Amino acid sequence: MEAAQTDDVLYAGELEIRPGDGLVLAAGRALPLSVREFGLLVALVRRAGRIVSRSDLYTLVWNSELRDGDRSIDVYVHKLRVKLETALPAWAFIHTHVGFGYRFSPEASHVFHNSTTPR
Amino acid sequence: MEAAQTDDVLYAGELEIRPGDGLVLAAGRALPLSVREFGLLVALVRRAGRIVSRSDLYTLVWNSELRDGDRSIDVYVHKLRVKLETALPAWAFIHTHVGFGYRFSPEASHVFHNSTTPR
DNA sequence: CCGCTCGTTCACAGCCGTTTCACCGGACGG
DNA sequence: CCGTCCGGTGAAACGGCTGTGAACGAGCGG
Numbered sequence: 001m002e003a004a005q006t007d008d009v010l011y012a013g014e015l016e017i018r019p020g021d022g023l024v025l026a027a028g029r030a031l032p033l034s035v036r037e038f039g040l041l042v043a044l045v046r047r048a049g050r051i052v053s054r055s056d057l058y059t060l061v062w063n064s065e066l067r068d069g070d071r072s073i074d075v076y077v078h079k080l081r082v083k084l085e086t087a088l089p090a091w092a093f094i095h096t097h098v099g100f101g102y103r104f105s106p107e108a109s110h111v112f113h114n115s116t117t118p119r
Numbered sequence: 120m121e122a123a124q125t126d127d128v129l130y131a132g133e134l135e136i137r138p139g140d141g142l143v144l145a146a147g148r149a150l151p152l153s154v155r156e157f158g159l160l161v162a163l164v165r166r167a168g169r170i171v172s173r174s175d176l177y178t179l180v181w182n183s184e185l186r187d188g189d190r191s192i193d194v195y196v197h198k199l200r201v202k203l204e205t206a207l208p209a210w211a212f213i214h215t216h217v218g219f220g221y222r223f224s225p226e227a228s229h230v231f232h233n234s235t236t237p238r
Numbered sequence: 239c240c241g242c243t244c245g246t247t248c249a250c251a252g253c254c255g256t257t258t259c260a261c262c263g264g265a266c267g268g
Numbered sequence: 269c270c271g272t273c274c275g276g277t278g279a280a281a282c283g284g285c286t287g288t289g290a291a292c293g294a295g296c297g298g
Binding site: 155189 | 246248254
């Protein structure tokens with residue numbers, strides 16, 4: 001599995017992640033994540049800058065093999081993105097590489113006001 | 120065990136805790152707690168900001184291993200919350216992290232009047 | 239013996255997390 | 269233009285976890 005080391009701390013932009021405590025701080029404030037969300041984030045951050053395949057992510061977090069047709073990863077990436085964006089709107093962390101997987105990397109996002117507000 | 124040090128004093132928001140004396144002051148007024156409630160509070164405060172698992176809490180306060188199905192912790196967290204909220208309604212101290220445990224951290228609670236107040 | 243407090247356990251309700259499904263739109267190749 | 273593949277997204281279904289009120293019994297002091 002993954003969550004082994006207890007006292008290391010991961011940093012990524014405004015994020016501080018304590019794998020041992022199951023805790024994530026976004027700009028200093030605790031960001032409540034579910035077990036899956038947390039596992040996914042840790043797996044991605046530990047491989048920051050590299051592309052991680054869905055298959056590998058599933059193995060790392062769910063600890064079993066990804067059956068095809070299973071969209072769990074997509075769903076949880078989405079949930080993570082929403083929470084991260086809510087906490088830190090100015091940053092984009094999880095990037096899709098179509099056909100390959102996801103890559104974690106804190107990058108400035110294009111934030112603009114919503115006067116006309118699409119949707 | 121835990122209650123060792125006698126002469127330290129813990130502060131957390133409007134709370135002042137004297138582990139050696141078994142005393143808690145909320146905004147200056149003594150807050151009467153039972154032995155379990157007090158132990159639980161001290162254990163949490165000593166780890167403020169971090170998530171503490173039920174299992175760890177039980178070991179720290181009850182000094183034995185948490186059998187599964189045992190809900191004592193939940194019940195005492197509830198009792199503590201009630202007393203703390205009664206004494207200091209404007210603050211939330213004990214936060215649940217589903218699947219992980221509890222985290223102590225004084226945070227302003229969302230207190231609002233309900234005149235119209237839906238949503 | 240009585241009444242109280244405390245710790246523990248039980249039962250029920252409600253909320254939250256996980257998984258799955260359905261639909262959508264963009265990208266791509268024929 | 270059409271069909272297909274792929275990922276984004278909202279929501280339903282289900283189960284497990286947590287909140288909460290109450291009952292029970294032990295211990296203690298009056």
